[in-house]
Amino acid sequence: MDKLITGIHHITALASDAQHNIDFYCGVLGLRLVKKTVNFDAPEVYHFYYGDEIGQPGTILTFFPYQGLSGGRHGKGMLNTTSFSLASSSLGFWEERLKKFGVNYKGPSDRFEETVLYFEDGDGLGLELIFSDKDQRPGFTYGHIPAEHSIKGFYGAELWVEGYEKSAALLTEQMDHVAIAEKGNRFRYAAKDAPGHYIDLVCMPDSLRGLSGAGTVHHIAFSTPDAQTQLDARVRISQRMLNPTPVLDRSYFTSIYFREPGGILFEIATAGPGFMIDEKKEELGTSLKLPNQYEAYREQIEKTVVPINLNFEKYR
Numbered sequence: 414m415d416k417l418i419t420g421i422h423h424i425t426a427l428a429s430d431a432q433h434n435i436d437f438y439c440g441v442l443g444l445r446l447v448k449k450t451v452n453f454d455a456p457e458v459y460h461f462y463y464g465d466e467i468g469q470p471g472t473i474l475t476f477f478p479y480q481g482l483s484g485g486r487h488g489k490g491m492l493n494t495t496s497f498s499l500a501s502s503s504l505g506f507w508e509e510r511l512k513k514f515g516v517n518y519k520g521p522s523d524r525f526e527e528t529v530l531y532f533e534d535g536d537g538l539g540l541e542l543i544f545s546d547k548d549q550r551p552g553f554t555y556g557h558i559p560a561e562h563s564i565k566g567f568y569g570a571e572l573w574v575e576g577y578e579k580s581a582a583l584l585t586e587q588m589d590h591v592a593i594a595e596k597g598n599r600f601r602y603a604a605k606d607a608p609g610h611y612i613d614l615v616c617m618p619d620s621l622r623g624l625s626g627a628g629t630v631h632h633i634a635f636s637t638p639d640a641q642t643q644l645d646a647r648v649r650i651s652q653r654m655l656n657p658t659p660v661l662d663r664s665y666f667t668s669i670y671f672r673e674p675g676g677i678l679f680e681i682a683t684a685g686p687g688f689m690i691d692e693k694k695e696e697l698g699t700s701l702k703l704p705n706q707y708e709a710y711r712e713q714i715e716k717t718v719v720p721i722n723l724n725f726e727k728y729r
């Protein structure tokens with residue numbers, strides 16, 4: 414049977430300042446802003462989607478930037494580190510680049526077959542650059558970062574849990590993941606053994622529980638091919654007694670949500686229709702897009718959200 418879950422779709426985090434968020438992810442890291450919309454559950458707050466050229470599943474990092482939101486805390490029951498994939502020949506370029514823009518980093522260090530740099534965004538969100546020769550994806554560039562050194566998408570995500578067994582059972586029994594590697598307290602799973610899709614469960618029984626706030630991840634979404642596979646996956650999640658939500662329309666995909674046994678919010682999102690339903694490829698992310706239910710309030714919403722600019726010249 415074909416897989417119902419094919420890998421990571423997107424990761425969504427909380428931030429405290431819209432322009433700082435844009436400057437860091439588009440300016441310093443060079444991701445494309447593929448969609449500028451609002452939180453469908455709180456339309457006074459932006460929802461930014463960053464990704465590769467068209468925001469394919471496995472590349473999409475999204476933020477709700479609540480202006481002035483206070484910081485959260487990393488800990489167990491949380492996705493604490495989101496990692497991006499780069500060519501192994503890009504290590505020197507990125508060490509220089511992070512230094513140039515005043516981003517403190519730890520590493521390089523080795524993990525499995527990879528070289529890893531760890532750092533945080535201005536809100537404290539845990540990030541890694543992972544250098545390997547396993548990733549054939551082209552990546553995207555606005556032009557201020559050489560194409561050969563651009564981020565190709567996610568490498569994977571690191572989830573801290575009390576014990577890995579129950580989360581692992583969900584991933585392998587209901588979510589089409591297989592065990593890929595393990596070392597010490599790190600257990601790696603993937604629906605597809607390729608950069609973009611690695612889920613590292615890290616056992617941290619002595620850690621404090623994470624607290625939601627700026628600089629923390631809100632949820633991780635996994636990709637399913639279409640509406641039917643989403644319903645089939647929902648049945649499996651229900652059978653595991655994890656009480657998934659009904660299917661919700663997110664314009665660019667449809668979603669179900671549930672909490673995995675380690676406490677982390679999971680989503681299953683359809684691969685399509687994607688971000689080009691309301692903007693052309695060249696124009697992605699350039700104007701504020703609203704779902705139909707909020708179009709009538711566009712004027713109010715545009716007055717409420719802070720204006721942002723997309724000019725990355727100073728990040729050359």
Ligand code: ZN
Nearest residue numbers: 425632634680
């Ligand atoms: Zn989501």
